[in-house]
Amino acid sequence: DIVMTQTPLSSPVTLGQPASISCRSSQSLVHSDGNTYLSWLQQRPGQPPRLLIYKISNRFSGVPDRFSGSGAGTDFTLKISRVEAEDVGVYYCMQATQFPWTFGQGTKVEIK
Amino acid sequence: QVQLQESGPGLVKPSETLSLTCTVSGGSISSYYWSWIRQPAGKGLEWIGRIYTSGSTNYNPSLKSRVTMSVDTSKNQFSLKLSSVTAADTAVYYCARESSPRGLGYWGQGTLVTVSS
Numbered sequence: 465d466i467v468m469t470q471t472p473l474s475s476p477v478t479l480g481q482p483a484s485i486s487c488r489s490s491q492s493l494v495h496s497d498g499n500t501y502l503s504w505l506q507q508r509p510g511q512p513p514r515l516l517i518y519k520i521s522n523r524f525s526g527v528p529d530r531f532s533g534s535g536a537g538t539d540f541t542l543k544i545s546r547v548e549a550e551d552v553g554v555y556y557c558m559q560a561t562q563f564p565w566t567f568g569q570g571t572k573v574e575i576k
Numbered sequence: 577q578v579q580l581q582e583s584g585p586g587l588v589k590p591s592e593t594l595s596l597t598c599t600v601s602g603g604s605i606s607s608y609y610w611s612w613i614r615q616p617a618g619k620g621l622e623w624i625g626r627i628y629t630s631g632s633t634n635y636n637p638s639l640k641s642r643v644t645m646s647v648d649t650s651k652n653q654f655s656l657k658l659s660s661v662t663a664a665d666t667a668v669y670y671c672a673r674e675s676s677p678r679g680l681g682y683w684g685q686g687t688l689v690t691v692s693s
Contacts, residue, residue, distance in 0.1 A: 503679050512683040513621065514683070518675075518678075525675075560679070564623055564638070565611075565636075567623070568620075570621075
C-alpha cells in the first residue's frame with residue numbers, strides 16, 4: 465500500500481494568516497494514464513469529509529479560492545491563504561493512483 | 577444536487593455480517609463509481625472499496641475476503657456487506673461518489689456501526 469505522511473499533525477493558526485500542510489507519499493503518485501490522483505479533503509467537527517482539491521491542484525465546485533494545492537511526484541502541499549474560522553477541522557490528503565486508495569493521518573487546523 | 581444517505585443497523589454482533597445501503601437522490605446512480613469509506617471514532621479514514629454501476633469492483637485487500645458490494649440501479653442504491661465482524665470494525669461508515677476521476681466529491685452523512693454483543 466502507498467503510505468501517505470502528513471506534516472504537521474497539528475497546526476494552530478491565527479485568523480487571517482496563512483496555513484500550509486504537507487503530504488508525502490511512499491511512492492510516486494503519477495498514474496500510467498499521466499494523471500496524479502492526489503486530493504485534499506476537509507473534515508469539520510461532526511461532519512463528513514468534503515473534497516477541496518483533486519488531481520493536485522483543481523478546486524472542487526464551491527471551494528473558496530483561498531485553498532490551493534500544489535506538488536508533484538511524491539510531495540504535495542495544501543495552502544490556505546488566509547485562515548477563516550470556518551476552516552477549523554482536520555485535513556486529509558488522499559491518493560487514488562493505486563489500489564487500495566489511502567489517506568494521510570490527518571492534520572488538525574485550529575485557531576490560536 | 578446529488579445526495580447520499582447511508583442506512584442499516586447501528587448494532588451488529590461479533591461474527592455476524594454488517595449490511596449497509598446507500599440511497600442516492602438528486603441524480604442517477606448510473607455511470608459513476610461509488611465508494612465506501614470508514615472512520616473509527618477519533619481516527620482517520622480507511623477506504624473499503626468501490627463499485628461501478630456495471631458491478632465492477634475494487635476492494636481494499638485488507639478487507640477483501642470479507643467485503644461484498646452490490647448496486648441496484650432500479651432503486652438508485654448500492655450496498656456494502658462485511659462479514660465476520662469484530663470490534664475492530666466499529667466505525668462510522670460513509671458512502672461517496674466520484675465527482676471527477678478518482679476524486680470523492682459527494683459524501684453521505686455517515687452512519688455509526690457498533691460491533692458488540
